[in-house]
Amino acid sequence: MAHRFPVRVYYEDTDVAGIVYYANYFKFIERGRSEWVRELGLDQARMKKEGLFFAVRKVEADFLRPALYDDQLIVETVPEAVTGARCILMQRVLRGDEVLFTARVTLVAVMESGYPAPIPADIRRLLTDG
Structure with a gap:
């Protein structure tokens, strides 16, 4: 099931032409994941107190159509796979039914030391059953 998060495009999100600056799509999908x-x-x-974090390992992004100043967007987040230390998500940014941006995001669980760590069973359950 897709999680949907609304985002409004503000002036600060755009370039001089009123088009969303490409790096801001990464901010939008981060908010959606959060x-x-x-x-x-x-x-x-x-998790932080226990020394466990999620870090972005890889992003495969496709910029399909531009979002514009004052657009009302939706960020969709759908889990694709959760394995030992990894969670793969599909995220899309939409304006109505129109897909503007897609990203396949690979998150990994890491310890404070920076080494990979297994995702605890209770957290894995939340990520897959949620």
């Missing part, structure tokens, strides 16, 4: 995790009930503050 809200998805929050709605799942995943306590990232607790």
Whole structure:
């Protein structure tokens, strides 16, 4: 099931032509992932105390159509796979039914040392059942 998060395009998100600057799509999908995790009930503050973090390992992005100043967008987040230390998400930015941007995002669980860590079973359950 897709998580949907609304985003309004502000002037600060655009270039001089009023088109969303490409790097801001990464901010939009980060917000979408953060809200998805929050709605799942995943306590990232607790994870941090336990020395476990999620880090972006890889992003495959496609810029399909431009978003414009004052557009109302939706960021969709859908989990594709959750394995031992990895979570792969498909994210899309839409204006109405029109797909503007897609990204396949690979997250990895890492310890404070920077080494990969297995995703704890309770967190894996939230990511797959949420």
